[in-house]
Amino acid sequence: MVQPLSGQAIYVVLLRELKRYWRAKARVISSVAQSFFFLAIFGLGLRGVIGGVDGIDYLSYMAPGVIGMGLLFGSVASGVSVIFDRQFGFMKEMLVAPVSRTSIIIGKILGGAATATLQGIILLVVATLMGAFTPSLAFLAGAVAGVGAMLLITSGFVGLGVAIGSTLNDFHAFQLLSTFVMWPMFMLSGVFFPIDMAPLPLQVAMLCDPMFYGVELMRWCLLGSGTQLLGPTAWLISLGVVAAFDVLMIGLGTLLFSRAQI
């Protein structure tokens, strides 16, 4: 029995995500602030020690990664919020309505991607103001591409969040998840140091991290070049990996969500 997708349902779930994001001002401000502090303190502080990476100023080098951090945490949190909906009962309202679970998930993913991308854009502006990027026509074009990349990256991670939120039954497990999965993912994404110089085990770990490719993609869009290890077609490889990750995660998220018990 294939249920048709409902545009209204997708729209209203998406709208709800946006409204909730906008109303949780404290959460928005603190996550932007967190990234800002990272960039400002580590960027400016380590710039003196490290100088540059492959000819790129350290602050500029860090910026895409820090934007990625906002994207990563924002989108996973968005996806995992299904767990709150389940615990606080709102999920039942959605499940008892004559709409397919797939419609609900698509709305959730689009909503989560939109809010996380919004966050990313804010961070992009902040980073530019801090001097990480030099505004130019080329940069503007890159920034637009960068927003596209953000949407791509966040969709996958919202899917991951939904997959996790549909299987976990309590919030406390989320703490463990944050420590053992999300933070390593962030730190291994190449935000602080390039993969080229890292010892082999670390390099392997980084190559296994989907966020690494996301940050690579962002770096290519915003700075015009990336790390040397992957070569000149790095941007294509990264795009491919991120797209594959998206398909996998969205599929997994949809599957697990439709199986979840109320």
Place this chain on the structure above:
Amino acid sequence: MNRINTIEVKALTKVFDKDTKAVDGISFTVNEGEILGFLGPNGAGKTTTLNMLSTLLRPTSGTATVNGHDILTEPDAVRRSIGYVFQDTTLDIDLTGRENLDFHGRLYGLDRNTRQQRIKEVLEVVQLADRADNLVKVYSGGMKRRLEIARGLLHHPKVLFLDEPTLGLDPQTRRSIWEHILRLNQEKNITIILTTHYTEEADYLCKRILIIDFGKVVVLDAPDNLKARLEGDVVTLLFKDSAAIETFRPLLENKDWIRRINVVASGNNYAAISRMMQATPTQSNSMGMDGTMPQMTPMNVKEHESGPEHAQQKPEQSEADKSIQFGGETCSKCLNLLVDNGGHRIPEIVKLAEEANVVLESVELRKPTLDDVFLSVTGRNIREEEGSIIDMVRRHRIMRQARGQQVRG
């Protein structure tokens, strides 16, 4: 008269993983425009049955049709025909009342004009029009419940499921919600299934009552018929000490004008919690239904009885009071007797007690209520809760939520 069976249930069963049979072969029908009550203690299978009928849960076996649609093969059509007001709050507290309704309307495929018109309509029905644009976070328990009822009606369902609609609310709000439910049923001919463990609620609202216990249908009949089955009056004796029951009871057993002797259940967890909650003044930052009366505890409602005149209202107070007066522990000093022509037999009972040197503290006489019916058909007092500690804590949370207090996530 053409009677349409809006809901038909045949041998519905639900077994959860560890062989727990939550619902065991339930069968019944509901007529169009009827209010049917599911009466039973927690864990009896009421919510599970509703979850199956609303297609949220797949039954292990058995079938049912709702508004002519099979729950297994036509789930979407079933969902379109029903509104479900859950036991827990299922509103988004970070959205306004109107936004919650709008969300619901879009989910159910109502176009813009219809949505706006219906939102206006249901807000008027539940008298929330002036608060519709506040965040649900600031609503009182009664307001949240009213909003949920409004939401359940938005798409004009033929059937409404109400799961413990007045759980945890103060007596005034409860009465107000009862009136809303009755009016809905009469004006729009909506078929309603109501689950409750409040016998007075079932008595007041329902055309027929299905008593459910351990997942099985115990009895299904109109409230008056159920009470008439208990021929006689209920005489409640309160002894000075429980040991006296042992001595006195045998003396009563050979009297032919005493039809039944049930010992009222002794102190248990639920009675203790219910006592605790009735004794603590409710700290709600909200208004009552009409915005002026403060929250009242059941004890002082007696003096301000403003509800509709209804004989069955009185037992509500005396039942609630009983658990305070007699308390959890001292209820073990009570005996319930079903007596032929109770009033005339009281002098005889008192004389018997005197002769046996048993001290009687009080004697009460009343007509049988649904509580007595429940006790007689299931052998247990409905207020005896056998649910797990988790159930109890959860119910306590729901009640606090209903009262608009902060719930720790």
